[in-house]
Amino acid sequence: SQQGEEDPQALSIQEGENATMNCSYKTSINNLQWYRQNSGRGLVHLILIRSNEREKHSGRLRVTLDTSKKSSSLLITASRAADTASYFCATVARDDYKLSFGAGTTVTVRA
Amino acid sequence: EAQVTQNPRYLITVTGKKLTVTCSQNMNHEYMSWYRQDPGLGLRQIYYSMNVEVTDKGDVPEGYKVSRKEKRNFPLILESPSPNQTSLYFCASSLYSANTEAFFGQGTRLTVV
Numbered sequence: 001s002q003q004g005e006e007d008p009q010a011l012s013i014q015e016g017e018n019a020t021m022n023c024s025y026k027t028s029i030n031n032l033q034w035y036r037q038n039s040g041r042g043l044v045h046l047i048l049i050r051s052n053e054r055e056k057h058s059g060r061l062r063v064t065l066d067t068s069k070k071s072s073s074l075l076i077t078a079s080r081a082a083d084t085a086s087y088f089c090a091t092v093a094r095d096d097y098k099l100s101f102g103a104g105t106t107v108t109v110r111a
Numbered sequence: 112e113a114q115v116t117q118n119p120r121y122l123i124t125v126t127g128k129k130l131t132v133t134c135s136q137n138m139n140h141e142y143m144s145w146y147r148q149d150p151g152l153g154l155r156q157i158y159y160s161m162n163v164e165v166t167d168k169g170d171v172p173e174g175y176k177v178s179r180k181e182k183r184n185f186p187l188i189l190e191s192p193s194p195n196q197t198s199l200y201f202c203a204s205s206l207y208s209a210n211t212e213a214f215f216g217q218g219t220r221l222t223v224v
Binding site for chain 2: 030031040041042045092099100102104
């Protein structure tokens with residue numbers, strides 16, 4: 001079963017703008033991860049945020065986690081054409097061993 | 112170079128003809144898993160393995176088998192493929208568990224006619 005759901009399904013922005021996408025999940029988690037996928041290729045890990053963390057940064061990426069609302073957001077600042085990709089959140093429920101992905105947000109960055 | 116290698120990358124086969132998709136990782140990871148990706152559904156886990164000789168079902172295991180005889184290899188077996196198994200398949204590995212960063216292979220696009 002899918003644990004996470006991303007919103008919006010698709011996002012189109014101008015180069016230089018910020019892109020924000022959200023992820024909601026259903027059960028208590030150990031951590032939440034974000035991945036990027038370029039058109040039909042393998043997923044690449046971006047960032048992992050633990051359940052006791054509220055915010056994490058990595059370069060132009062900023063991830064927040066609100067466990068009370070069971071939601072997370074991924075912000076990409078100063079977007080570039082190379083950021084065009086699909087972005088997925090993934091979670092592992094407590095006492096589980098499976099990594100569950102949402103359906104993803106497709107981001108298009110226009111030059 | 113640290114990587115997860117899947118083969119083949121593309122495969123067209125006929126209904127009922129057994130096939131195996133291989134997956135190998137060179138990072139000494141304990142946890143390996145298989146996913147299928149279908150439009151609008153994201154990635155769904157088929158099987159996972161927490162270590163050698165330890166495998167367990169994911170969310171969509173029907174019609175698939177796996178084995179983990181060696182730490183580095185985790186083949187996916189379709190004993191009697193059907194058209195609804197047409198999909199993009201990914202193998203992934205993680206150091207200890209699903210709670211650590213996953214490294215993905217490049218994918219296998221399977222078409223069953």
